[in-house]
Amino acid sequence: MSPNVMPFAVIFVVAVVFFGWSAFKRFRLITLGKADNRFNELGKRFWNMLFYAFGQRRVVARPFGINHFILFWCFMILLIANAEFLLNGLFPEYIDLALLPSGLYYALSLIFDLVSLFAFLAVIVAVIRRLAFPPPNMDAHSRDAFVIISLVGALMLAFFGLHASEIAHGLEPAASYMPVSGFIARTVFAGLPLPMLAWLIFIFWWIHAIVLLGFLNYLPYSKHMHIMTAIPNCFFKSLDKVTTQPREEFKKESVFGVGQVDYFPWKGLFDSYSCTVCGRCSDICPATSTGKELNPRLVIHDIKENLFHNGPLLVKGEKTTLPLIGAGCEGSVSEASIWACTTCAACMEVCPVFIEHVPRIVDMRRDLVEMRAKFPEELLSFFENMEQRSNPWGIAPAERTKWASGIDVKPFESGKTEYLFFVGCYGAFDARSRRVTLALSRILNAGGISWGILGKDEFCCGDSLRRLGNEFAFDRMARDSIKMFQERGVKKIITQCPHCYNTLKNDYRQYGAELEVVHHTELINTLIQEGKLKLNGAKNLGKLVFHDSCYLGRYNLIYDAPRQALATATGQHPVEMERHHDKSFCCGAGGGRMWLEESVGKRINVARVEEALQENPDTVCVCCPYCMTMFEDGLKDKDADAKVQVLDLAEIVDKTL
Amino acid sequence: MLIVACIKQVPDTTQVKIDPVTGTLIREGVPFIMNPFDTHALEESLRLKDKYGLRVAVISMGPPNTEVTLRKALAVGADEAILLSDRAFGGADTLATSKVLAEAIVGLAQKEEVALVICGKQTIDGDTAQVGPGIATRLGYSQLTLVDHIDSLDLNARKIRCRRKLEGWHEVVEASFPAMISVLREINHPRYPTVPMRLIAQDAPVTLWDNNVMQLDKATIGLNGSATQVRRIFSPERTQGEILGEGINDPGKVAQLLIGKLVEKDLLFI
Ligand code: SF4
Numbered sequence: 001m002s003p004n005v006m007p008f009a010v011i012f013v014v015a016v017v018f019f020g021w022s023a024f025k026r027f028r029l030i031t032l033g034k035a036d037n038r039f040n041e042l043g044k045r046f047w048n049m050l051f052y053a054f055g056q057r058r059v060v061a062r063p064f065g066i067n068h069f070i071l072f073w074c075f076m077i078l079l080i081a082n083a084e085f086l087l088n089g090l091f092p093e094y095i096d097l098a099l100l101p102s103g104l105y106y107a108l109s110l111i112f113d114l115v116s117l118f119a120f121l122a123v124i125v126a127v128i129r130r131l132a133f134p135p136p137n138m139d140a141h142s143r144d145a146f147v148i149i150s151l152v153g154a155l156m157l158a159f160f161g162l163h164a165s166e167i168a169h170g171l172e173p174a175a176s177y178m179p180v181s182g183f184i185a186r187t188v189f190a191g192l193p194l195p196m197l198a199w200l201i202f203i204f205w206w207i208h209a210i211v212l213l214g215f216l217n218y219l220p221y222s223k224h225m226h227i228m229t230a231i232p233n234c235f236f237k238s239l240d241k242v243t244t245q246p247r248e249e250f251k252k253e254s255v256f257g258v259g260q261v262d263y264f265p266w267k268g269l270f271d272s273y274s275c276t277v278c279g280r281c282s283d284i285c286p287a288t289s290t291g292k293e294l295n296p297r298l299v300i301h302d303i304k305e306n307l308f309h310n311g312p313l314l315v316k317g318e319k320t321t322l323p324l325i326g327a328g329c330e331g332s333v334s335e336a337s338i339w340a341c342t343t344c345a346a347c348m349e350v351c352p353v354f355i356e357h358v359p360r361i362v363d364m365r366r367d368l369v370e371m372r373a374k375f376p377e378e379l380l381s382f383f384e385n386m387e388q389r390s391n392p393w394g395i396a397p398a399e400r401t402k403w404a405s406g407i408d409v410k411p412f413e414s415g416k417t418e419y420l421f422f423v424g425c426y427g428a429f430d431a432r433s434r435r436v437t438l439a440l441s442r443i444l445n446a447g448g449i450s451w452g453i454l455g456k457d458e459f460c461c462g463d464s465l466r467r468l469g470n471e472f473a474f475d476r477m478a479r480d481s482i483k484m485f486q487e488r489g490v491k492k493i494i495t496q497c498p499h500c501y502n503t504l505k506n507d508y509r510q511y512g513a514e515l516e517v518v519h520h521t522e523l524i525n526t527l528i529q530e531g532k533l534k535l536n537g538a539k540n541l542g543k544l545v546f547h548d549s550c551y552l553g554r555y556n557l558i559y560d561a562p563r564q565a566l567a568t569a570t571g572q573h574p575v576e577m578e579r580h581h582d583k584s585f586c587c588g589a590g591g592g593r594m595w596l597e598e599s600v601g602k603r604i605n606v607a608r609v610e611e612a613l614q615e616n617p618d619t620v621c622v623c624c625p626y627c628m629t630m631f632e633d634g635l636k637d638k639d640a641d642a643k644v645q646v647l648d649l650a651e652i653v654d655k656t657l
Numbered sequence: 658m659l660i661v662a663c664i665k666q667v668p669d670t671t672q673v674k675i676d677p678v679t680g681t682l683i684r685e686g687v688p689f690i691m692n693p694f695d696t697h698a699l700e701e702s703l704r705l706k707d708k709y710g711l712r713v714a715v716i717s718m719g720p721p722n723t724e725v726t727l728r729k730a731l732a733v734g735a736d737e738a739i740l741l742s743d744r745a746f747g748g749a750d751t752l753a754t755s756k757v758l759a760e761a762i763v764g765l766a767q768k769e770e771v772a773l774v775i776c777g778k779q780t781i782d783g784d785t786a787q788v789g790p791g792i793a794t795r796l797g798y799s800q801l802t803l804v805d806h807i808d809s810l811d812l813n814a815r816k817i818r819c820r821r822k823l824e825g826w827h828e829v830v831e832a833s834f835p836a837m838i839s840v841l842r843e844i845n846h847p848r849y850p851t852v853p854m855r856l857i858a859q860d861a862p863v864t865l866w867d868n869n870v871m872q873l874d875k876a877t878i879g880l881n882g883s884a885t886q887v888r889r890i891f892s893p894e895r896t897q898g899e900i901l902g903e904g905i906n907d908p909g910k911v912a913q914l915l916i917g918k919l920v921e922k923d924l925l926f927i
């Protein structure tokens with residue numbers, strides 16, 4: 001039922017044109033970004049969109065996500081109702097639900113009526129939650145959010161107002177199939193005179209129309225633009241797990257890293273439009289939760305604001321006026337934030353719309369390191385040591401074999417040796433980690449594995465360099481390593497460090513190196529399950545707690561192998577900390593943070609150790625030399641190092657041999 | 658006006674071993690680096706460039722592969738790099754080295770006024786600390802050694818004021834241009850090259866000055882011009898002490914062993 005076709009047609013056209021213009025302005029800015037192929041494997045992408053956007057897979061992973069799920073689906077269903085409403089307003093004779101076969105009409109009326117009620121209730125629940133239990137990192141009281149919620153609420157009220165007055169007027173043939181509207185008609189509008197009801201119909205119709213068109217036009221300017229972008233963002237999501245960053249090509253006159261917003265790939269910009277401001281990334285971020293300046297949600301927000309500010313200038317071919325990095329205001333990411341990230345990927349793991357925070361942070365690090373040589377002082381000697389001696393401390397490469405003095409370790413020989421044991425810098429140089437290296441070498445021998453080492457010729461894998469944004473140095477190092485692997489005929493590699501593992505496996509793949517890389521946790525578990533190790537039961541471990549390393553778990557989905565190995569070797573299932581598996585909390589050392597001071601806020605490793613101590617463990621099992629160091633330091637910090645020991649999985653299994 | 662930074666390419670001494678049989682350095686596979694003290698000399702030159710707009714030329718005497726190190730200097734911002742390389746320069750001690758470097762500075766000074774020559778205090782392979790003063794003496798420049806801070810530079814008055822770090826005290830000294838200063842590592846933190854600069858430096862010109870260009874008297878350069886000659890290089894033999902438990906990876910065990918030994922020798926009482 002449309003009261004005034006002509007005036008509405010005018011308003012409708014103006015609203016749609018204005019919306020189109022706003023949306024065009026917004027989306028034109030996305031095209032400023034650099035190329036990024038997100039149109040391959042459309043079938044898979046389509047499925048991702050169904051599963052993650054329409055299925056709300058990640059949204060419902062948190063209890064409150066159910067409310068969003070309801071609202072989302074109500075919204076989807078009411079899209080049909082609202083489309084009908086608008087078209088009916090324009091062409092009342094041709095488009096009208098009532099023109100449908102009556103069965104279908106009644107069914108749809110029933111559905112719309114009930115769904116509107118659900119939507120309204122979901123809105124109320126959302127308001128209560130925001131007011132009474134605001135999630136810490138959501139910006140729960142933002143005006144923008146309330147505008148959106150109120151508009152949705154108002155739309156529902158107008159819907160009921162319109163239909164209830166129509167029912168009371170006797171104009172609605174589906175009246176008996178609209179329980180909610182019918183109820184309102186009977187209670188609120190009963191007994192009103194007909195002219196009054198006609199007037200109410202008129203009013204509610206116009207409220208509904210104005211709110212609907214207003215909502216549409218508000219969206220492109222709202223922080224909740226995700227209503228338009230989240231679904232396509234799930235379509236464009238990375239098909240593989242985001243375990244690495246794209247390569248850079250080192251040509252003269254190129255720019256490296258991202259120091260200006262249009263240097264991001266377009267998907268990075270689209271990501272910023274898709275943020276739902278849910279704050280889940282910040283809730284889980286080890287940097288945010290220990291008081292660092294970094295807040296992943298705000299990093300994404302600042303990218304968007306920067307684009308809004310500079311994009312229109314760039315479109316006109318003018319210079320940007322708001323620096324992407326370090327301007328100290330909204331729309332600019334602080335250097336402290338950029339350096340605080342441990343690349344733990346917890347943010348990317350929880351983000352319901354698959355925003356890729358880590359590559360964006362590394363992009364900006366690259367700008368700081370490669371274009372400006374501007375980075376925390378501690379990194380200077382780290383970078384130089386890496387470039388000169390291919391290890392973080394600048395120790396002479398000849399020392400790489402020191403751990404093996406006194407035992408019989410063979411060099412890797414193509415054809416004769418099956419596996420290269422890539423010891424890694426920590427495993428070779430760090431006194432504590434050398435014990436793990438030795439334990440692992442005993443296990444490999446006991447399991448009858450044919451293995452050898454590169455000794456002093458082994459290079460650092462370059463993980464920290466890459467995560468710290470020193471892509472230039474990483475690139476050289478990766479090429480050197482890969483060349484060496486090729487020359488020596490290395491095809492299968494065992495690593496004891498999840499960072500070496502991820503780099504050799506996922507980063508080097510970008511260079512065409514197809515290596516079969518296995519982390520020691522997987523290999524040990526296989527040896528155990530195949531009965532190749534004679535185990536005699538663990539001694540003196542007490543209560544055992546397990547810590548997931550980010551680069552093993554979230555990056556490479558190795559969760560079960562170490563747990564299974566532990567359970568079989570020790571006869572007890574390890575105890576889980578509060579946050580484990582994909583929710584595991586970083587030790588604080590990833591992303592090159594190992595080589596940086598941590599002077600702001602609480603130390604991340606201490607936070608994690610406190611979490612471990614809640615379980616009253618006797619032993620903490622780790623699978624990474626960084627985690628080992630961070631846990632041991634954290635335990636010392638808490639004066640618990642005498643009570644709790646930290647052991648690598650290899651050491652625990654070695655004890656049971 | 659020009660600042661000349663003198664740098665040397667040295668073997669990475671932490672990786673150098675001496676062949677016990679021949680008594681010579683095993684150079685094979687040992688990477689070369691810019692002498693660490695010289696990185697600070699270069700950095701200080703670049704800071705003066707940034708602040709006062711002087712030009713920086715780096716010079717180095719050495720074998721042709723020294724070019725790599727000179728390019729590193731270009732990558733951090735030196736304006737010009739000159740490689741002094743000729744078979745005739747080989748085998749030089751500090752006397753003959755300072756001769757070639759001093760003559761090169763004279764050559765540069767013909768085109769542009771030289772305000773300062775900045776050297777590292779010493780090299781990590783020779784450890785003599787003589788080349789800087791040698792250059793200054795040959796050229797008749799003022800010489801300010803052991804500098805850990807440059808207080809000021811006055812381009813109009815053509816003066817430099819620096820702080821020298823001596824044992825137990827500091828000395829603030831002033832000298833007129835041209836002056837040679839040799840710097841300590843405390844003076845600054847060297848910068849890291851940006852990638853665009855590295856890429857440019859990769860094929861930026863390094864000027865070669867051999868003896869055809871320099872025309873120096875063969876008796877004053879290289880081995881012939883050297884007042885000292887190396888007879889033998891060797892690692893001093895260990896006459897005292899003993900090696901305990903080599904290859905122990907457990908710091909706890911190492912400490913135990915050490916404490917045990919010290920107690921046994923009555924050097925520690927517990
Ligand atoms: S990767 Fe980890 S540290 Fe970095 S922003 Fe995400 S959650 Fe925070």
Ligand code: SF4
Pocket residue numbers: 274275276277278279280281282296297300347350351352353354355
């Ligand atoms: S980035 Fe993702 S997780 Fe973080 S607030 Fe936005 S939508 Fe939520």
